[in-house]
Amino acid sequence: ELKVEQNPLFLSMQEGKNYTIYCNYSTTSDRLYWYRQDPGKSLESLFVLLSNGAVKQEGRLMASLDTKARLSTLHITAAVHDLSATYFCAVDPRLEARQLTFGSGTQLTVLP
Amino acid sequence: NAGVTQTPKFQVLKTGQSMTLQCAQDMNHEYMSWYRQDPGMGLRLIHYSVGAGITDQGEVPNGYNVSRSTTEDFPLRLLSAAPSQTSVYFCASSYTDAKWETQYFGPGTRLLVL
Secondary structure, eight states: OOOEEEEOSEEEEETTOOEEEEEEESSOOSOEEEEEEOTTSOEEEEEEEOSTTOEEEETTEEEEEETTTTEEEEEEOSOOGGGOEEEEEEEOOOSSSOOOEEOOOEEEEEEO | OOOEEEEOSEEEEOTTOOEEEEEEESSOOSEEEEEEEOTTSOEEEEEEEEETTEEEEOSSOTTEEEOOSSSSBOOEEESSOOGGGOEEEEEEEEOSSOTTOOOEEOOOEEEEEO
């Protein structure tokens, strides 16, 4: 059974600080996704990581994938209040269909 | 494009009632799926479909039925609602053969079963 673990589950940080969210998964996969969810809203796609060593950046967020370690990270640089949300990673180990297994999410609060 | 749409947005049911959650997409995506989200948890896959006429079970299929008669629509049926089915339900769609494609999620349906 595929398990996807995120940590921390809750993160409160000051504006301007840096931090990293970790996503570990238990089975081989070369496809990993990061999503953002605002309270009461749907999921918004942030990054699709498709190979070992993949790195993608968008604004203050940077995601990376290490398939050998089965680890993805989401790094936040100089956090701002607008980044407050819940962040999910999801893994899709199957090639023939898209069946995502999600982590429990990291609830990020950026304090002024 | 409207993207992925879901109706209703909110629903209250009594135990034992049945209902259908509607999902439609206008992006000509082959793949569609239903997830449920419970407090403090990530989304869990209920059922999915890789094309019209083809459906399969996900991680938590019990108590739910699906069908896929057209590419656009993928309704989720609750046969006899139970309080354990209180959740937020998300429909998603994507291309199946585009590795770089993400899944696009609908706005969700909040269901309360009393």
